[in-house]
Amino acid sequence: MNARERLVTSAQELLWERGYGGTSPKAVQERAGAGQGSMYHHFAGKADLTAAALERTAAAERERAESVLGGDGPALERIAAYLRRERPALRGCPIGRHAADPDLVADPALRAPVEQTFAWLRDRLAGIVAEGQRDGELRADVEPAAIAAAVVAAVQGGYVLARAAGAQEAFDLAVDGAVLLVEGLRA
Amino acid sequence: MNARERLVTSAQELLWERGYGGTSPKAVQERAGAGQGSMYHHFAGKADLTAAALERTAAAERERAESVLGGDGPALERIAAYLRRERPALRGCPIGRHAADPDLVADPALRAPVEQTFAWLRDRLAGIVAEGQRDGELRADVEPAAIAAAVVAAVQGGYVLARAAGAQEAFDLAVDGAVLLVEGLRA
DNA sequence: GTCTATATACAGATAGAC
DNA sequence: GTCTATCTGTATATAGAC
Numbered sequence: 001m002n003a004r005e006r007l008v009t010s011a012q013e014l015l016w017e018r019g020y021g022g023t024s025p026k027a028v029q030e031r032a033g034a035g036q037g038s039m040y041h042h043f044a045g046k047a048d049l050t051a052a053a054l055e056r057t058a059a060a061e062r063e064r065a066e067s068v069l070g071g072d073g074p075a076l077e078r079i080a081a082y083l084r085r086e087r088p089a090l091r092g093c094p095i096g097r098h099a100a101d102p103d104l105v106a107d108p109a110l111r112a113p114v115e116q117t118f119a120w121l122r123d124r125l126a127g128i129v130a131e132g133q134r135d136g137e138l139r140a141d142v143e144p145a146a147i148a149a150a151v152v153a154a155v156q157g158g159y160v161l162a163r164a165a166g167a168q169e170a171f172d173l174a175v176d177g178a179v180l181l182v183e184g185l186r187a
Numbered sequence: 188m189n190a191r192e193r194l195v196t197s198a199q200e201l202l203w204e205r206g207y208g209g210t211s212p213k214a215v216q217e218r219a220g221a222g223q224g225s226m227y228h229h230f231a232g233k234a235d236l237t238a239a240a241l242e243r244t245a246a247a248e249r250e251r252a253e254s255v256l257g258g259d260g261p262a263l264e265r266i267a268a269y270l271r272r273e274r275p276a277l278r279g280c281p282i283g284r285h286a287a288d289p290d291l292v293a294d295p296a297l298r299a300p301v302e303q304t305f306a307w308l309r310d311r312l313a314g315i316v317a318e319g320q321r322d323g324e325l326r327a328d329v330e331p332a333a334i335a336a337a338v339v340a341a342v343q344g345g346y347v348l349a350r351a352a353g354a355q356e357a358f359d360l361a362v363d364g365a366v367l368l369v370e371g372l373r374a
Numbered sequence: 375g376t377c378t379a380t381a382t383a384c385a386g387a388t389a390g391a392c
Numbered sequence: 393g394t395c396t397a398t399c400t401g402t403a404t405a406t407a408g409a410c
Binding site (some may be wrong): 034042 | 375376377378
């Protein structure tokens with residue numbers, strides 16, 4: 001792997017662990033085994049490198065979600081599978097964690113991958129809910145977009161609860177609750 | 188208000204806006220109109236001041252939650268009132284936002300107020316669900332602790348979605364979805 | 375493409391005068 | 393209790409040699 005690739009990969013790891021504000025160019029360089037000059041040759045600066053790393057992480061997350069949402073089973077089963085996907089909650093969400101950083105959120109180029117990931121995910125889930133309604137599997141009197149947002153929020157909030165509690169169990173419990181609630185949508 | 192109080196208040200504001208890692212002692216001092224010497228006279232350092240500020244914010248948040256949860260109406264109504272309480276979502280949750288900070292979470296004295304706020308909230312909501320089950324208002328076949336965790340998570344995740352989207356509406360939609368889902372618990 | 379040297383600013387604190 | 397001075401380390405670059 002060349003220096004540029006190693007820099008992006010290292011940035012992805014550090015951004016997940018420490019966030020944007022907590023990740024210094026120097027730390028990225030050290031983990032990548034690249035010098036200052038190398039980094040500033042390949043990227044205009046910290047924000048530019050971060051944008052590249054975030055875009056890659058966002059693409060990977062969409063792919064992981066699609067692998068669980070893309071089946072052809074009943075809607076409820078696919079939504080539950082999304083909720084129950086294994087997640088190391090104490091590490092936080094590699095995308096969602098960045099919503100807390102004011103500098104990242106203030107920079108359109110850095111917020112874009114985060115925004116788009118959730119936009120895609122909410123839309124994807126809303127489509128599955130609507131499908132379940134058309135098939136007569138789910139109650140037709142609820143707004144798919146609202147259910148989708150609540151499901152994604154339950155997962156993101158589960159990360160918050162787990163890190164606050166210092167325990168994976170808090171995440172698992174929130175997901176259990178979300179699954180119970182979503183099952184109440186059965187027609 | 189004396190210097191000590193002004194320092195705590197300023198720290199509360201900055202911690203909400205910028206988080207722990209993003210808040211410098213100097214910035215707190217400037218907002219408080221206090222000098223370095225004053226701050227280090229009243230507090231051992233940044234972590235100590237932060238602990239005092241977080242405890243005060245946590246107490247205020249519990250009080251705000253209790254004012255909406257403490258009624259004597261039906262369980263569903265109180266839970267919906269908690270979900271629907273007005274929140275400036277783009278500012279983030281003054282307590283929950285700190286779950287994303289690795290340094291804060293790693294320091295037991297700093298994590299404690301965050302952990303305890305959510306522990307209290309989850310317990311309070313679980314009690315309300317259990318009450319609704321005893322009264323025959325809610326389905327008895329769901330675990331109250333799981334429902335409570337999912338409700339709190341929906342709110343915390345709503346903040347994430349709103350900040351990611353740069354729009355309050357994302358929060359409101361997640362809350363709408365959560366209310367719809369919780370209404371499915373009616374016996 | 376990568377290296378080393380250099381630069382400005384800020385973080386987070388300590389010391390001692392008043 | 394508060395002030396000013398001072399200190400060490402880090403963040404985030406730029407400059408120019410190789």
